[in-house]
Amino acid sequence: MRVKLDPLFEYRHCPNCGQNDFIVLFNSNMKQDDFQEGIESVYMLPGDKYGRHVKCRNCHLIYVNPIEKGSKINEDYSQRKSVDASIIRESRLRATKSQVELIKRYKKGTNLLDIGCGEAFFLFNASKAGYVAKGIELSQDAAAYAKSEFGLDVETKPLEELQLPENHFDVVTLWVVLEHVPHPLTILKEVHRILKPGGLLAVSTPNIGSVLAKTLGKRWWEIRRVHINQFTTKSLMDILKNAEFKNVSSACYKESISLLYLFIPILKYLKLYEKVKTSLLPDSVLGRIMNKIMLLYPSKLNYSAVIAFK
Ligand SMILES: [Zn+2]
Structure with a gap:
Protein backbone atom coordinates (compact mmCIF):
# COMPACT_ATOMS: atom_id res chain seq x y z
CA MET A 1 0.00 0.00 0.00
CA ARG A 2 1.29 3.43 -0.86
CA VAL A 3 1.39 5.88 1.99
CA LYS A 4 0.80 9.47 1.02
CA LEU A 5 3.61 11.56 2.47
CA ASP A 6 3.28 15.20 3.40
CA PRO A 7 5.08 17.25 0.77
CA LEU A 8 8.50 18.21 2.13
CA PHE A 9 8.62 21.58 0.48
CA GLU A 10 6.81 24.85 0.42
CA TYR A 11 7.11 27.36 -2.44
CA ARG A 12 7.26 31.00 -1.43
CA HIS A 13 6.49 34.32 -3.01
CA CYS A 14 9.18 36.93 -2.27
CA PRO A 15 9.26 37.31 1.55
CA ASN A 16 9.70 41.07 1.17
CA CYS A 17 7.51 42.34 -1.69
CA GLY A 18 5.21 39.31 -2.16
CA GLN A 19 5.80 38.99 -5.91
CA ASN A 20 6.53 35.69 -7.61
CA ASP A 21 9.02 36.75 -10.28
CA PHE A 22 12.58 35.64 -9.76
CA ILE A 23 15.78 34.43 -11.38
CA VAL A 24 17.56 31.31 -10.12
CA LEU A 25 21.04 32.11 -8.79
CA PHE A 26 22.00 28.51 -8.07
CA ASN A 27 20.29 25.18 -7.41
CA SER A 28 20.07 23.14 -4.21
CA ASN A 29 22.77 20.53 -3.54
CA MET A 30 20.59 18.54 -1.10
CA LYS A 31 19.55 14.95 -1.70
CA GLN A 32 16.45 13.19 -0.39
CA ASP A 33 18.38 11.52 2.46
CA ASP A 34 19.82 14.82 3.69
CA PHE A 35 16.38 15.90 4.85
CA GLN A 36 16.24 13.01 7.32
CA GLU A 37 19.14 14.53 9.23
CA GLY A 38 18.51 17.15 11.87
CA ILE A 39 19.69 20.70 11.38
CA GLU A 40 23.29 21.76 11.88
CA SER A 41 25.39 22.07 14.99
CA VAL A 42 26.77 25.50 15.85
CA TYR A 43 29.78 25.04 13.62
CA MET A 44 30.25 26.66 10.28
CA LEU A 45 31.35 24.22 7.62
CA PRO A 46 32.12 25.57 4.18
CA GLY A 47 30.65 23.57 1.32
CA ASP A 48 27.68 22.46 3.40
CA LYS A 49 24.14 21.72 2.17
CA TYR A 50 21.94 24.50 0.85
CA GLY A 51 18.64 25.08 -0.92
CA ARG A 52 17.91 26.69 -4.30
CA HIS A 53 18.75 30.41 -4.11
CA VAL A 54 16.68 32.82 -6.17
CA LYS A 55 16.65 36.60 -6.56
CA CYS A 56 13.43 38.62 -6.71
CA ARG A 57 13.26 40.61 -9.96
CA ASN A 58 11.18 43.29 -8.28
CA CYS A 59 12.95 44.07 -4.95
CA HIS A 60 16.22 42.09 -5.47
CA LEU A 61 15.94 40.11 -2.23
CA ILE A 62 17.82 36.80 -2.39
CA TYR A 63 15.88 33.93 -0.82
CA VAL A 64 15.65 30.15 -0.88
CA ASN A 65 12.74 28.75 -2.89
CA PRO A 66 11.31 26.22 -2.22
CA ILE A 67 12.01 25.83 1.51
CA GLU A 68 11.45 22.90 3.83
CA LYS A 69 7.96 23.16 5.32
CA GLY A 70 7.63 25.86 8.00
CA SER A 71 6.18 23.44 10.54
CA LYS A 72 9.17 21.13 10.08
CA ILE A 73 11.60 24.05 10.42
CA ASN A 74 10.03 25.07 13.75
CA GLU A 75 10.11 21.50 15.00
CA ASP A 76 13.78 21.16 14.02
CA TYR A 77 14.67 24.31 15.94
CA SER A 78 12.67 23.19 18.93
CA GLN A 79 14.78 20.03 19.09
CA ARG A 80 18.12 21.69 18.34
CA LYS A 81 20.75 20.71 20.91
CA SER A 82 23.13 23.27 22.34
CA VAL A 83 25.77 20.81 23.47
CA ASP A 84 28.50 23.23 22.37
CA TYR A 253 29.53 46.49 16.54
CA LYS A 254 32.52 44.37 17.48
CA GLU A 255 32.12 40.68 16.73
CA SER A 256 34.48 38.27 18.41
CA ILE A 257 35.49 34.70 17.88
CA SER A 258 37.70 32.61 20.16
CA LEU A 259 40.62 30.72 18.74
CA LEU A 260 38.93 27.50 19.86
CA TYR A 261 35.67 28.27 18.06
CA LEU A 262 37.62 29.26 14.97
CA PHE A 263 39.78 26.13 14.98
CA ILE A 264 37.17 23.44 15.55
CA PRO A 265 35.33 23.94 12.25
CA ILE A 266 38.65 24.05 10.39
CA LEU A 267 39.75 20.81 12.04
CA LYS A 268 36.35 19.27 11.29
CA TYR A 269 36.66 20.33 7.69
CA LEU A 270 40.11 18.74 7.46
CA LYS A 271 38.65 15.62 9.15
CA LEU A 272 41.16 15.94 12.00
CA TYR A 273 38.79 16.94 14.76
CA GLU A 274 37.91 13.44 16.05
CA LYS A 275 41.63 12.72 16.65
CA VAL A 276 42.33 15.79 18.76
CA LYS A 277 38.86 16.27 20.27
CA THR A 278 39.71 15.35 23.87
CA SER A 279 42.66 17.76 24.14
CA LEU A 280 40.44 20.56 22.81
CA LEU A 281 37.52 20.20 25.20
CA PRO A 282 36.62 23.61 26.67
CA ASP A 283 37.65 22.48 30.17
CA SER A 284 40.98 21.00 29.04
CA VAL A 285 44.15 23.06 29.53
CA LEU A 286 44.59 23.79 25.82
CA GLY A 287 40.86 24.30 25.30
CA ARG A 288 40.72 26.84 28.11
CA ILE A 289 43.67 28.81 26.73
CA MET A 290 42.30 28.78 23.19
CA ASN A 291 38.88 29.82 24.41
CA LYS A 292 40.39 32.89 26.13
CA ILE A 293 42.17 34.13 23.02
CA MET A 294 39.73 36.31 21.11
CA LEU A 295 39.87 37.72 17.65
CA LEU A 296 37.86 40.91 17.41
CA TYR A 297 36.56 42.24 14.11
CA PRO A 298 34.01 44.81 12.95
CA SER A 299 30.63 43.10 12.39
CA LYS A 300 30.32 44.61 8.92
CA LEU A 301 33.02 42.25 7.64
CA ASN A 302 30.45 39.45 7.58
CA TYR A 303 27.14 40.88 8.82
CA SER A 304 24.67 43.64 8.21
ZN1 LIG B 1 10.69 40.96 -3.84
Whole structure:
Protein backbone atom coordinates (compact mmCIF):
# COMPACT_ATOMS: atom_id res chain seq x y z
CA MET A 1 0.00 0.00 0.00
CA ARG A 2 1.29 3.43 -0.86
CA VAL A 3 1.39 5.88 1.99
CA LYS A 4 0.80 9.47 1.02
CA LEU A 5 3.61 11.56 2.47
CA ASP A 6 3.28 15.20 3.40
CA PRO A 7 5.08 17.25 0.77
CA LEU A 8 8.50 18.21 2.13
CA PHE A 9 8.62 21.58 0.48
CA GLU A 10 6.81 24.85 0.42
CA TYR A 11 7.11 27.36 -2.44
CA ARG A 12 7.26 31.00 -1.43
CA HIS A 13 6.49 34.32 -3.01
CA CYS A 14 9.18 36.93 -2.27
CA PRO A 15 9.26 37.31 1.55
CA ASN A 16 9.70 41.07 1.17
CA CYS A 17 7.51 42.34 -1.69
CA GLY A 18 5.21 39.31 -2.16
CA GLN A 19 5.80 38.99 -5.91
CA ASN A 20 6.53 35.69 -7.61
CA ASP A 21 9.02 36.75 -10.28
CA PHE A 22 12.58 35.64 -9.76
CA ILE A 23 15.78 34.43 -11.38
CA VAL A 24 17.56 31.31 -10.12
CA LEU A 25 21.04 32.11 -8.79
CA PHE A 26 22.00 28.51 -8.07
CA ASN A 27 20.29 25.18 -7.41
CA SER A 28 20.07 23.14 -4.21
CA ASN A 29 22.77 20.53 -3.54
CA MET A 30 20.59 18.54 -1.10
CA LYS A 31 19.55 14.95 -1.70
CA GLN A 32 16.45 13.19 -0.39
CA ASP A 33 18.38 11.52 2.46
CA ASP A 34 19.82 14.82 3.69
CA PHE A 35 16.38 15.90 4.85
CA GLN A 36 16.24 13.01 7.32
CA GLU A 37 19.14 14.53 9.23
CA GLY A 38 18.51 17.15 11.87
CA ILE A 39 19.69 20.70 11.38
CA GLU A 40 23.29 21.76 11.88
CA SER A 41 25.39 22.07 14.99
CA VAL A 42 26.77 25.50 15.85
CA TYR A 43 29.78 25.04 13.62
CA MET A 44 30.25 26.66 10.28
CA LEU A 45 31.35 24.22 7.62
CA PRO A 46 32.12 25.57 4.18
CA GLY A 47 30.65 23.57 1.32
CA ASP A 48 27.68 22.46 3.40
CA LYS A 49 24.14 21.72 2.17
CA TYR A 50 21.94 24.50 0.85
CA GLY A 51 18.64 25.08 -0.92
CA ARG A 52 17.91 26.69 -4.30
CA HIS A 53 18.75 30.41 -4.11
CA VAL A 54 16.68 32.82 -6.17
CA LYS A 55 16.65 36.60 -6.56
CA CYS A 56 13.43 38.62 -6.71
CA ARG A 57 13.26 40.61 -9.96
CA ASN A 58 11.18 43.29 -8.28
CA CYS A 59 12.95 44.07 -4.95
CA HIS A 60 16.22 42.09 -5.47
CA LEU A 61 15.94 40.11 -2.23
CA ILE A 62 17.82 36.80 -2.39
CA TYR A 63 15.88 33.93 -0.82
CA VAL A 64 15.65 30.15 -0.88
CA ASN A 65 12.74 28.75 -2.89
CA PRO A 66 11.31 26.22 -2.22
CA ILE A 67 12.01 25.83 1.51
CA GLU A 68 11.45 22.90 3.83
CA LYS A 69 7.96 23.16 5.32
CA GLY A 70 7.63 25.86 8.00
CA SER A 71 6.18 23.44 10.54
CA LYS A 72 9.17 21.13 10.08
CA ILE A 73 11.60 24.05 10.42
CA ASN A 74 10.03 25.07 13.75
CA GLU A 75 10.11 21.50 15.00
CA ASP A 76 13.78 21.16 14.02
CA TYR A 77 14.67 24.31 15.94
CA SER A 78 12.67 23.19 18.93
CA GLN A 79 14.78 20.03 19.09
CA ARG A 80 18.12 21.69 18.34
CA LYS A 81 20.75 20.71 20.91
CA SER A 82 23.13 23.27 22.34
CA VAL A 83 25.77 20.81 23.47
CA ASP A 84 28.50 23.23 22.37
CA ALA A 85 27.43 26.14 24.57
CA SER A 86 30.60 25.93 26.67
CA ILE A 87 32.74 26.34 23.54
CA ILE A 88 31.00 29.46 22.32
CA ARG A 89 30.33 30.93 25.76
CA GLU A 90 33.45 33.12 26.16
CA SER A 91 33.35 34.62 22.69
CA ARG A 92 29.57 35.12 22.67
CA LEU A 93 29.66 36.86 26.05
CA ARG A 94 32.30 39.21 24.69
CA ALA A 95 30.64 39.93 21.34
CA THR A 96 27.20 40.47 22.85
CA LYS A 97 28.64 43.06 25.26
CA SER A 98 29.39 45.13 22.19
CA GLN A 99 25.80 44.64 20.95
CA VAL A 100 24.51 45.94 24.30
CA GLU A 101 26.78 49.00 23.96
CA LEU A 102 25.31 49.58 20.50
CA ILE A 103 21.69 49.64 21.66
CA LYS A 104 22.54 51.74 24.74
CA ARG A 105 23.82 54.43 22.40
CA TYR A 106 20.35 54.74 20.88
CA LYS A 107 17.86 53.88 23.59
CA LYS A 108 17.89 53.95 27.37
CA GLY A 109 14.41 52.47 28.06
CA THR A 110 14.15 49.34 30.17
CA ASN A 111 11.83 46.73 28.59
CA LEU A 112 13.82 44.61 26.16
CA LEU A 113 12.84 41.57 24.12
CA ASP A 114 15.42 39.44 22.29
CA ILE A 115 13.84 37.16 19.68
CA GLY A 116 15.81 33.99 18.95
CA CYS A 117 17.98 34.52 22.02
CA GLY A 118 19.73 31.13 21.83
CA GLU A 119 21.67 30.44 25.03
CA ALA A 120 20.95 34.08 26.00
CA PHE A 121 24.49 35.47 26.17
CA PHE A 122 23.23 38.81 24.83
CA LEU A 123 20.26 38.78 27.18
CA PHE A 124 22.53 38.13 30.16
CA ASN A 125 24.69 41.14 29.26
CA ALA A 126 21.59 43.27 28.64
CA SER A 127 20.16 42.41 32.06
CA LYS A 128 23.53 43.24 33.66
CA ALA A 129 23.34 46.63 31.91
CA GLY A 130 19.97 47.32 33.57
CA TYR A 131 17.45 46.14 30.99
CA VAL A 132 14.42 44.12 32.04
CA ALA A 133 15.30 41.42 29.56
CA LYS A 134 12.97 38.81 28.13
CA GLY A 135 13.84 36.23 25.47
CA ILE A 136 12.16 33.97 22.94
CA GLU A 137 13.95 30.81 21.84
CA LEU A 138 12.41 27.80 20.09
CA SER A 139 15.23 25.43 21.06
CA GLN A 140 14.12 23.80 24.32
CA ASP A 141 17.72 22.96 25.08
CA ALA A 142 19.09 26.47 24.58
CA ALA A 143 16.20 27.97 26.58
CA ALA A 144 16.90 25.54 29.44
CA TYR A 145 20.57 26.65 29.38
CA ALA A 146 19.49 30.32 29.52
CA LYS A 147 17.26 29.62 32.50
CA SER A 148 19.70 27.45 34.48
CA GLU A 149 22.91 29.40 33.75
CA PHE A 150 21.57 32.94 33.86
CA GLY A 151 18.12 32.64 35.48
CA LEU A 152 16.52 34.50 32.56
CA ASP A 153 12.89 34.68 31.42
CA VAL A 154 12.78 32.79 28.10
CA GLU A 155 9.66 31.69 26.20
CA THR A 156 9.88 28.70 23.86
CA LYS A 157 6.85 29.46 21.66
CA PRO A 158 7.06 31.32 18.34
CA LEU A 159 6.54 35.09 18.58
CA GLU A 160 3.21 35.00 16.72
CA GLU A 161 1.73 32.56 19.27
CA LEU A 162 2.67 34.60 22.33
CA GLN A 163 0.23 37.48 21.74
CA LEU A 164 2.44 39.97 23.55
CA PRO A 165 0.88 43.32 24.53
CA GLU A 166 0.85 46.20 22.04
CA ASN A 167 3.18 49.24 22.57
CA HIS A 168 5.02 47.41 25.32
CA PHE A 169 8.77 47.13 24.61
CA ASP A 170 11.39 49.89 24.50
CA VAL A 171 13.83 47.70 22.60
CA VAL A 172 13.45 44.57 20.45
CA THR A 173 16.48 42.79 19.03
CA LEU A 174 16.73 40.16 16.28
CA TRP A 175 20.37 39.04 16.14
CA VAL A 176 20.95 36.65 13.22
CA VAL A 177 17.34 35.48 13.15
CA LEU A 178 15.67 36.86 10.00
CA GLU A 179 17.79 34.68 7.69
CA HIS A 180 16.18 31.59 9.32
CA VAL A 181 12.46 32.36 9.20
CA PRO A 182 9.95 31.60 6.40
CA HIS A 183 8.03 34.90 6.88
CA PRO A 184 10.42 37.67 8.02
CA LEU A 185 8.00 40.49 7.13
CA THR A 186 5.27 38.98 9.33
CA ILE A 187 7.71 38.89 12.25
CA LEU A 188 8.81 42.49 11.65
CA LYS A 189 5.19 43.69 11.57
CA GLU A 190 4.51 41.92 14.86
CA VAL A 191 7.66 43.51 16.35
CA HIS A 192 6.38 46.89 15.17
CA ARG A 193 3.08 46.25 16.97
CA ILE A 194 4.65 45.32 20.32
CA LEU A 195 7.22 48.16 20.34
CA LYS A 196 6.36 51.44 22.04
CA PRO A 197 6.12 54.45 19.72
CA GLY A 198 9.72 55.62 19.32
CA GLY A 199 10.95 52.17 20.39
CA LEU A 200 14.17 50.76 18.98
CA LEU A 201 14.65 47.71 16.78
CA ALA A 202 18.16 46.30 16.25
CA VAL A 203 18.65 43.60 13.62
CA SER A 204 21.62 41.74 12.23
CA THR A 205 21.94 39.11 9.49
CA PRO A 206 24.81 37.67 7.45
CA ASN A 207 25.54 40.09 4.59
CA ILE A 208 25.49 38.49 1.16
CA GLY A 209 26.69 41.81 -0.26
CA SER A 210 29.90 41.70 1.84
CA VAL A 211 33.31 41.32 0.24
CA LEU A 212 33.68 37.95 1.99
CA ALA A 213 30.40 36.65 0.53
CA LYS A 214 31.20 37.91 -2.94
CA THR A 215 34.70 36.43 -2.87
CA LEU A 216 33.67 33.02 -1.54
CA GLY A 217 30.43 32.59 -3.51
CA LYS A 218 28.70 29.31 -2.68
CA ARG A 219 31.57 28.44 -0.33
CA TRP A 220 30.69 31.35 1.98
CA TRP A 221 29.80 29.60 5.26
CA GLU A 222 26.51 31.49 5.57
CA ILE A 223 25.18 29.71 2.47
CA ARG A 224 23.66 26.72 4.25
CA ARG A 225 20.50 24.77 4.74
CA VAL A 226 19.10 26.80 7.62
CA HIS A 227 19.64 30.22 6.02
CA ILE A 228 16.57 30.70 3.82
CA ASN A 229 16.74 34.49 3.35
CA GLN A 230 19.98 36.21 2.32
CA PHE A 231 20.05 39.94 2.96
CA THR A 232 22.37 42.68 1.87
CA THR A 233 22.44 45.79 4.05
CA LYS A 234 20.15 47.45 1.51
CA SER A 235 17.58 44.63 1.30
CA LEU A 236 17.57 44.39 5.10
CA MET A 237 16.85 48.12 5.35
CA ASP A 238 14.16 47.76 2.66
CA ILE A 239 12.23 45.05 4.51
CA LEU A 240 12.34 47.11 7.73
CA LYS A 241 10.89 50.10 5.87
CA ASN A 242 8.27 47.78 4.36
CA ALA A 243 7.24 46.90 7.94
CA GLU A 244 6.71 50.65 8.66
CA PHE A 245 9.93 51.27 10.60
CA LYS A 246 11.40 54.78 10.45
CA ASN A 247 14.90 56.28 10.62
CA VAL A 248 16.43 53.05 9.35
CA SER A 249 20.23 53.15 9.32
CA SER A 250 23.14 50.73 9.27
CA ALA A 251 25.32 50.20 12.34
CA CYS A 252 28.38 48.24 13.39
CA TYR A 253 29.53 46.49 16.54
CA LYS A 254 32.52 44.37 17.48
CA GLU A 255 32.12 40.68 16.73
CA SER A 256 34.48 38.27 18.41
CA ILE A 257 35.49 34.70 17.88
CA SER A 258 37.70 32.61 20.16
CA LEU A 259 40.62 30.72 18.74
CA LEU A 260 38.93 27.50 19.86
CA TYR A 261 35.67 28.27 18.06
CA LEU A 262 37.62 29.26 14.97
CA PHE A 263 39.78 26.13 14.98
CA ILE A 264 37.17 23.44 15.55
CA PRO A 265 35.33 23.94 12.25
CA ILE A 266 38.65 24.05 10.39
CA LEU A 267 39.75 20.81 12.04
CA LYS A 268 36.35 19.27 11.29
CA TYR A 269 36.66 20.33 7.69
CA LEU A 270 40.11 18.74 7.46
CA LYS A 271 38.65 15.62 9.15
CA LEU A 272 41.16 15.94 12.00
CA TYR A 273 38.79 16.94 14.76
CA GLU A 274 37.91 13.44 16.05
CA LYS A 275 41.63 12.72 16.65
CA VAL A 276 42.33 15.79 18.76
CA LYS A 277 38.86 16.27 20.27
CA THR A 278 39.71 15.35 23.87
CA SER A 279 42.66 17.76 24.14
CA LEU A 280 40.44 20.56 22.81
CA LEU A 281 37.52 20.20 25.20
CA PRO A 282 36.62 23.61 26.67
CA ASP A 283 37.65 22.48 30.17
CA SER A 284 40.98 21.00 29.04
CA VAL A 285 44.15 23.06 29.53
CA LEU A 286 44.59 23.79 25.82
CA GLY A 287 40.86 24.30 25.30
CA ARG A 288 40.72 26.84 28.11
CA ILE A 289 43.67 28.81 26.73
CA MET A 290 42.30 28.78 23.19
CA ASN A 291 38.88 29.82 24.41
CA LYS A 292 40.39 32.89 26.13
CA ILE A 293 42.17 34.13 23.02
CA MET A 294 39.73 36.31 21.11
CA LEU A 295 39.87 37.72 17.65
CA LEU A 296 37.86 40.91 17.41
CA TYR A 297 36.56 42.24 14.11
CA PRO A 298 34.01 44.81 12.95
CA SER A 299 30.63 43.10 12.39
CA LYS A 300 30.32 44.61 8.92
CA LEU A 301 33.02 42.25 7.64
CA ASN A 302 30.45 39.45 7.58
CA TYR A 303 27.14 40.88 8.82
CA SER A 304 24.67 43.64 8.21
CA ALA A 305 23.50 45.40 11.36
CA VAL A 306 20.61 47.83 11.10
CA ILE A 307 18.77 49.92 13.66
CA ALA A 308 15.33 51.44 13.21
CA PHE A 309 12.52 53.04 15.19
CA LYS A 310 8.75 52.67 15.43
ZN1 LIG B 1 10.69 40.96 -3.84
